[in-house]
Amino acid sequence: MRLRGSQLAAYVVPFLLLAVPLDGRASGAAADSITIDARTASQVPHPSSYHGGTLSSSSGHTIGINSMYLTMDKRPWLPVMGEFHYSRVPEDEWEEELLKMKSAGVQIISTYVIWIHHEEIEGEFDWSGRKDLKRFVELCGKHGLYVIVRIGPWTHGEVRNGGFPDWLLKKSPTRSNDPTYMASVATFYAQIGAQLKGLLWKDDGPVIGIQLENEYAARGPLQGEHHILALKKLAINNGLDVPLYTVTGWDNAVVPHGEVLSVFGGYPDAPWDASVTDLPPNDVYMFRFQGRVAGYMETAAGSRKSAQSDTPFLTAELGGGVQDTYHRRPVIESDDVAAIVPVMLGSGANLYGYYMFQGGQNPDGHLTSLQESQATGYPTDVPAKSYDFQAPLGQFGQERTSFRKLKVFHYFLNDFGSELAQMSVHAPVKTPQSPADFSVVRASVRSDGQQGFLFVNNYVRGAATPVRSNTQFQILLPRSELRIPEKPIDILSGAYFIWPFNLKLGDSTLKYSTAQLFTRITTDDVDTYFFEEIPDIPAEFVIKNDPGLTVHANDAIVQRRGEGISISRIATGFDHPIQIRRGEEHGVRLILLSGREAENAWKTSIDGSMHLLETVQDFFTDETSFVLQSEGDARCDFSAFPSIHGDLKLVGGNLDVQGVGETKHYTGSVPEENLKFKIEKLREASEVPHGKLGPPLSWRPQGVAMAPDNAAFKLAAKWKITIPRNLQSSTISNVFLRIAYAGDVARLSVDGDLLDDNFNNGSPWTIGLRRFIPKMGDGPLEVSILPLRRDAPIFFERRFKASFDDKSQIVNLKSATLIPQYKFRMEILAK
Known part of the structure; x- marks a missing residue:
């Protein structure tokens, strides 16, 4: 009470x-005292050997970098960055989604320029519609958002060929300084340079950074550092002069010293892993006092050790979720991603970057579908259309619970990140010996010698961490000692937080x-x-x-x-x-x-x-106005x-x-809508055969289940859904079709045109219909569901595992609901 x-x-x-x-x-009661000695001299920023492009804008604003942090107009800057793939979201939805990200405290938009999306057919570049990079960046600038453009040329991003057009693979070796390959890259970079002309930081534009390549570890003739340096030179020669040039820093990455900045990441699960059981505890929930690589990102060719350099700890791919693959279908909860934030900040991260923050959908290809697949020589199969990623903003703009939980941390960083950026990391006297070691409290302190923040995490995805009974933190500072709190407390399983100390008010x-x-x-x-x-x-x-x-x-x-x-x-x-x-x-x-x-x-x-x-x-x-949205409630x-x-x-x-x-x-x-629709079953499913396993890989010797091809859907059960055509009004933002089903893979089509697809992971499948209205015409929607075999080698969360009873396969459309998303736009009237 x-x-x-x-x-x-x-x-x-x-x-x-x-x-x-x-x-x-x-x-x-005896307290469990956690001692953190922060008496050692605080780290002092010193000049970095990194040299980027033009640091000052034409209006006199300056981005800088030292050994500890970024600066904005000479003030320490710890920004929040979120990934948003413009070519995976219809262009008429961009502005609203950018505004949502900004409202949640995101300051930098990172985005891939996916080559196959723009030049699927050699020489035929497409920068129109949802592929209009220039317009997307202009919208970011309009709303005060900075941009880091990830230009590849290889991007991965769960795209066909890692983003390479098919024709490119037939011409020459790739990802090296092969002259034929580099000539094609030069043409691609020239196109990007033309799109971004006038939009770079030096011209008062929003583009502050360029990422070169992705997950690049090749070494040898025409490869290694020589290739990254050649890409940087090519980018600059094509007008891409920016303050920040980055490369991803995991998997034994190639990082030319002084020329590029390493960015790091970590994910709450590993859907690329061959296991069809729960994975062991993840070190992305454990403070990192040596090294910067985390979150199941080790490979046979890589190393968890990352050399500490004279550049700050920057991140670009901390998982806002994960993309379900055919063989592994984790369900990511909001705490799975939010608990990573205090851990990475407490480990010294001074740029917090998410992958993904905004989900999306693959565009239609002219020649093929554009998703990653084992059939094209890549490690996993992902849906042909859906790239939802279980992100804080879903592929149809849904604000998930994680969106709100993360926003709490973002507002803290927006207001107090300048102070935090200058603070050194201090480890407790006792730290966990492994990700599965729950014998000690997981904590860290960042301090400047006087004030600071205490970071605590007692959450690990998939594990029941113990209650930390009677806990108290003893922080030793150069001129004082703090006991926090004065009376010991219990820290429950699943708790995570950041507490200030000696904060000036x-x-x-x-x-x-x-x-x-x-x-x-x-x-x-x-x-x-x-x-x-x-x-x-x-x-x-x-x-x-x-x-x-x-x-x-x-x-x-x-x-x-x-x-x-x-x-x-x-x-x-x-x-x-x-x-x-x-x-x-x-x-x-x-x-x-x-x-x-x-x-x-x-x-x-x-x-x-x-x-x-x-x-x-x-x-x-x-x-100038603000908008509320509500599903099903007017x-x-x-x-x-x-x-x-x-x-x-x-x-x-x-x-x-x-x-x-x-x-x-x-x-x-606002006026309430009564949306009526009909469901009619058109066809029963047939017995599906045993699935195939893909080939083994050097880092994954065990083959994993391959996704069924298009021909397999002749065996699927099929339903017809007839919906009203009046789905648009000034007070309706969207209409969601929410389907609960048992089965393996589901597809939504109209007149044979694939609109969306879903690998069943036990969660309801939600489809926003607004973007499909032009395609729907007068025809009904069709839902096809392939049966799931009892013996399918697929990982499901234990709570979502299907019940087969005495059946060898199951398929069922359990329910379908049509839900209007109401829009409440508030305008401010003059007094």
Whole structure:
């Protein structure tokens, strides 16, 4: 039960000796003290040997780099980057998806330029429609997003031939300085240079970086560093002069010293692995105090050791999800990706880059389908169309739970990354000896010698980590020692968080907090700091007890404890601010949000000032209006802190407002749609034969199951779905067809044209129909489902394994639902 109002002290009270501590812990229990010695001299940034292109824009802004971090206009910069493949998303959806990413705190868009998408037929380049790189980059610039363009020429990205056109493979050896190959690359790079002309950083454009090649480890004549250097020279000669040139740094990568920057990554699962059972615990959930490679990214040819250099720890492929392959179909939960964030930041990462952040769909090929497949000599089979990747934003723009969880960390980095970037990493006295070692608490500290952050992770995908009972952290600093928290706590299995210590709050100092720092906004010259409550850990703020300092908290207990003022039993929500001030100064305010409130809170500028909007609906903003979206519910509600100056209008609907003071609460509605549709079974499935295994590989000696080819779908069960044609209106963003089925592979078609496909992993298959309306005409949709054999050598999560009873194969369309996604566009009216 949470005490409120008059039941709690509204002022500083003396410390009371209690028979039972406030957290309910029995007195006398021995604490598990985790010691982290941060007394060693903090790392000092020094010049880097890396030399890129032009660092200054024509308007005088400058990107820099030293041994520790990037800088923006000479200020330390720790940005968030998300991968978005423009050619895998229809162009009329780009802007909305970019706005969603920006609203979630993403600052840099990374994107592959996939060669086969642009020159499938030799000499016939296509930069139109969804392949219009120039327009995509212009949209990024329009909304203040930076861009890193990954130009390959080999990209992988689960594309046919790793992105190479078929004709290129017939001409000469590839991925080397072979003259014939390099001549073709020069033509491709020249096309990219023409697309990006005027859009580079030096010209005040958004493009700040170029990635060369991908996962490149070849060494030998015409290969190795000579090839990467030749690609860099070719890019520059074709006008691609940018501050940052990168290469991926895993798999024994080739990294010419001083010429390129290594970027790293790590994934929550390994769908390329041959195993059809659960994988062992993943080291992407373990702090990395030596090396930068993580997350199942070792290969037989590679090495987990990565030389520490005079360049910062930058990442580009931390998994926002994974792409299901035919033989391995993991289901990624939001905690699987969110728990990686404190681990990588606590390991020293100073650029947080996701792959993918926005899912997509492969475009139609003129000659072939464009997905990676074993039939074309590549390691895995992926769906012909779907590249959803279980990303925070799905292939049809769905905002997944991970989108909200990650946003909490992004807002922290947007507001406090400049301080974090300058902080050195310090390991605990005891650290795990392996990814499967759960005997010690996983923690790290980053500090500049005075202030810093404590990173803790007790989450490992697929494993039940133990409760860390009676835990306390002892942080040794050059001139002081901290115990966090003052009273030991239990850290539950699955918890992960970042806690600040000695954080400056205006003229006062937060000695520590057992709530995660979230974001900051300034209203009426008062800085308000927002924190997220960690589940089942009592939130406590301890403020340095400076002379003349007062704390007012109507819904909390405030106590003086020696050199600190402790604030505990804190009510959550916008309506429960804690005021800290000295004399008549404005001071600062602290607001604690529950985990759910923080995940539902969105930072946006509405009336010329910053606000936090709390809503359960999906959210994005273009800073002149904002949009809420809701699946199946024609009503919306949200709260705004501080109150919005001026009235809001809900386009096409009704909006009511309540509340006084600093928080207003809004409820709205738009006309409800009643979408009716019919399902008719057209054909029963036939018995499917044993599947084939693909060839063994040098790094994967065991062959894995191959996906069925097009001819196999003659054996599939088939259904006809007749849907209404009025799927578009000003208050409908999309209409989702959600299918639950038993079986192996499913396809959605119209008149024989494949719209989408799905490798069944046990989760419902969701298809956004908006983009298919031009193709649908008057004909019905057809769903084809291939049966799943009992003996199929395919990995499924244990919770999603099919029940066969006494059958040798199963196939069934369990349910289909048509769900409108309602759109609530809010416009701001003049006062």
